[in-house]
Amino acid sequence: xxxxxxxxxxxxxxxxxxxxxxxRLHISQPPLTRQIQQLEEELGVTLFLRTPRGMTLTQxxxxxxxxxxxxxxxxxxxxxxxxxxxxxxxxRLDVGIFGSAILDAIPKLLLAFRNRHPDVKVxxxxxxxxxxxxxxxxxxxxxxxxxxxxxxEDIGVCQVTTEGLLVAIQADDPLAxxxxxxxxxxxxxxxxxxxxxxxxxxxxxxxxxxxxxGFQPTISQEVGDAVxxxxxxxxxxxxxxxxxxxxxxxxxxxVYRTLADTPPNFFVDLSCIYRKDDQxxxxxxxxxxxxxxxxxxxxxxxx
Amino acid sequence: xxxxxxxxxxxxxxxxxxxxxxxRLHISQPPLTRQIQQLEEELGVTLFLRTPRGMTLTQxxxxxxxxxxxxxxxxxxxxxxxxxxxxxxxxRLDVGIFGSAILDAIPKLLLAFRNRHPDVKVxxxxxxxxxxxxxxxxxxxxxxxxxxxxxxEDIGVCQVTTEGLLVAIQADDPLAxxxxxxxxxxxxxxxxxxxxxxxxxxxxxxxxxxxxxGFQPTISQEVGDAVxxxxxxxxxxxxxxxxxxxxxxxxxxxVYRTLADTPPNFFVDLSCIYRKDDQxxxxxxxxxxxxxxxxxxxxxxxx
DNA sequence: CCCACTCAATACCTCCAGGGTATGATCTGG
DNA sequence: CCAGATCATACCCTGGAGGTATTGAGTGGG
Numbered sequence: 287x288x289x290x291x292x293x294x295x296x297x298x299x300x301x302x303x304x305x306x307x308x309x310r311l312h313i314s315q316p317p318l319t320r321q322i323q324q325l326e327e328e329l330g331v332t333l334f335l336r337t338p339r340g341m342t343l344t345q346x347x348x349x350x351x352x353x354x355x356x357x358x359x360x361x362x363x364x365x366x367x368x369x370x371x372x373x374x375x376x377x378r379l380d381v382g383i384f385g386s387a388i389l390d391a392i393p394k395l396l397l398a399f400r401n402r403h404p405d406v407k408v409x410x411x412x413x414x415x416x417x418x419x420x421x422x423x424x425x426x427x428x429x430x431x432x433x434x435x436x437x438x439e440d441i442g443v444c445q446v447t448t449e450g451l452l453v454a455i456q457a458d459d460p461l462a463x464x465x466x467x468x469x470x471x472x473x474x475x476x477x478x479x480x481x482x483x484x485x486x487x488x489x490x491x492x493x494x495x496x497x498x499x500g501f502q503p504t505i506s507q508e509v510g511d512a513v514x515x516x517x518x519x520x521x522x523x524x525x526x527x528x529x530x531x532x533x534x535x536x537x538x539x540x541v542y543r544t545l546a547d548t549p550p551n552f553f554v555d556l557s558c559i560y561r562k563d564d565q566x567x568x569x570x571x572x573x574x575x576x577x578x579x580x581x582x583x584x585x586x587x588x589x
Numbered sequence: 590x591x592x593x594x595x596x597x598x599x600x601x602x603x604x605x606x607x608x609x610x611x612x613r614l615h616i617s618q619p620p621l622t623r624q625i626q627q628l629e630e631e632l633g634v635t636l637f638l639r640t641p642r643g644m645t646l647t648q649x650x651x652x653x654x655x656x657x658x659x660x661x662x663x664x665x666x667x668x669x670x671x672x673x674x675x676x677x678x679x680x681r682l683d684v685g686i687f688g689s690a691i692l693d694a695i696p697k698l699l700l701a702f703r704n705r706h707p708d709v710k711v712x713x714x715x716x717x718x719x720x721x722x723x724x725x726x727x728x729x730x731x732x733x734x735x736x737x738x739x740x741x742e743d744i745g746v747c748q749v750t751t752e753g754l755l756v757a758i759q760a761d762d763p764l765a766x767x768x769x770x771x772x773x774x775x776x777x778x779x780x781x782x783x784x785x786x787x788x789x790x791x792x793x794x795x796x797x798x799x800x801x802x803g804f805q806p807t808i809s810q811e812v813g814d815a816v817x818x819x820x821x822x823x824x825x826x827x828x829x830x831x832x833x834x835x836x837x838x839x840x841x842x843x844v845y846r847t848l849a850d851t852p853p854n855f856f857v858d859l860s861c862i863y864r865k866d867d868q869x870x871x872x873x874x875x876x877x878x879x880x881x882x883x884x885x886x887x888x889x890x891x892x
Numbered sequence: 893c894c895c896a897c898t899c900a901a902t903a904c905c906t907c908c909a910g911g912g913t914a915t916g917a918t919c920t921g922g
Numbered sequence: 923c924c925a926g927a928t929c930a931t932a933c934c935c936t937g938g939a940g941g942t943a944t945t946g947a948g949t950g951g952g
Contacts, residue, residue, distance in 0.1 A: 315622030331675030353667030364656030
């Protein structure tokens with residue numbers, strides 16, 4: 287049996303006349319007759335009563351008509367759904383993120399993606415940079431988000447945003463009175479650094495900035511993410527250098543100040559990573575959305 | 590697309606290897622490769638990732654695999670169900686019956702049919718002899734049950750049972766003291782006759798018997814069916830001649846007595862009727878059951 | 893009562909597509 | 923670097939789907 291048989295059968299059942307059904311199917315009458323006979327023979331069941339006025343369904347034929355319609359509808363639906371899946375409009379995308387990156391860009395990006403592809407289920411997994419790469423290689427995620435990603439053989443990188451640097455400082459600190467702080471002025475303040483974990487990381491960037499400014503920083507504490515860092519600032523552990531987006535974290539007793547003299551072209555990047563060999567249309571659609579997002583976002587701020 | 594494509598696709602998806610799948614399908618490898626390519630082209634979707642180790646499904650392929658399995662299962666089920674319907678093992682059989690025929694044979698017969706064909710829904714419609722024939726012609730029923738059916742051009746008849754004749758009489762009637770009553774002894778008793786409606790009927794048979802016995806009966810009342818007739822006997826309206834099976838009707842104050850001298854070969858028949866041109870396997874199966882039933886039943890009693 | 897009409901069925905032909913064999917291209921593991 | 927595995931390509935062949943012409947059967951109107 288063949289889907290063609292079902293199509294023909296339904297046509298004949300609906301027209302109750304082989305000639306008209308053949309016309310509807312854009313074939314001639316004799317092949318249609320044969321196909322129907324073939325179908326009946328294969329099933330071993332008489333589906334139609336031949337009357338001088340045409341064909342009428344038997345009880346078994348009535349039943350088979352229902353089934354045939356179901357099957358055809360299911361086939362239609364299957365192709366439609368599969369095509370949507372093939373275009374990255376249907377399916378599931380596993381995304382690795384790290385704690386404090388959820389602050390600004392990622393939610394907006396994911397929202398944009400959801401709007402474009404409402405039937406894609408996006409599943410977020412919080413994991414560190416190293417875990418993300420491992421998970422990519424094991425195909426447990428398709429995309430990861432992180433900062434300071436070194437290029438790798440099998441992993442592609444796509445920069446999502448660049449941000450400038452701010453300093454989070456206690457509101458009652460004398461320096462907080464200045465609208466802009468010079469880097470060297472931080473020398474006497476103990477630094478809270480993040481994230482712990484795989485190096486190189488944001489930590490190294492901050493330490494590098496200090497040496498450029500001519501001093502060795504006093505490290506007060508290393509913490510996992512920006513949120514914890516700013517919380518420690520509120521508690522008086524010191525100051526903390528954070529990306530622009532951290533300003534969405536409003537802590538009582540903490541203010542953010544611009545740094546006057548970060549080097550030109552300095553920025554904190556947020557990138558997403560993916561398998562270079564991943565041809566999945568879902569990944570393609572996602573990276574497309576990332577590109578759109580970069581275009582729509584304001585140009586990277588320069589310190 | 591074709592059911593063949595689905596079968597091939599499922600095999601490849603399960604084997605994850607075109608060569609093995611081809612072996613399983615009893616075809617050679619190249620045609621299978623082509624069929625898969627064709628399927629992908631038609632859908633416009635990459636279903637498999639070609640790796641040096643074989644084929645693995647893409648996300649869209651995974652989805653299509655599910656759908657393909659569903660479709661194939663549905664096709665299987667459809668053919669199976671249709672075949673059962675074609676063998677008269679599945680479907681619906683509308684049966685016309687008349688009130689008091691439900692007494693003995695019909696329930697047993699329907700029970701036997703239900704046991705043989707548990708998935709056939711038997712729908713009973715109470716209707717008179719004339720209505721049954723009309724309903725057969727309009728295909729509203731497929732089988733009718735009645736007595737004294739004259740053969741017709743388009744309607745086939747099949748005798749189900751033959752029964753002897755009894756007389757229902759008040760228990761305190763003097764005649765009731767005899768175990769056997771001769772027909773002529775009924776001469777003084779008013780008769781309750783049934784059924785009203787289309788002639789010839791059981792009524793004519795009873796009147797004929799009376800004339801044979803040499804008297805003109807006094808007609809007390811004509812009623813619709815045996816149940817009502819026996820009820821009137823209980824109320825003292827007279828006596829009522831009924832088929833054997835009426836003894837299942839136990840009314841207080843009514844007894845049944847054998848008639849000593851009904852003519853040889855006399856019987857009350859119960860037959861079923863059907864369209865001669867009805868080729869439905871359901872009808873065939875039903876008539877088969879009727880034949881079985883007749884064989885299994887005791888030979889027709891002779892008065 | 894017969895002829896014209898309507899359908900389905902049959903006979904026969906053509907051609908494409910599905911299947912086969914042989915071979916190529918590519919990657920991997922010893 | 924070679925042997926083996928795996929998918930892809932090239933090419934041929936045959937069965938079957940579709941086409942045309944015709945027959946067969948049953949119906950209704952004149």
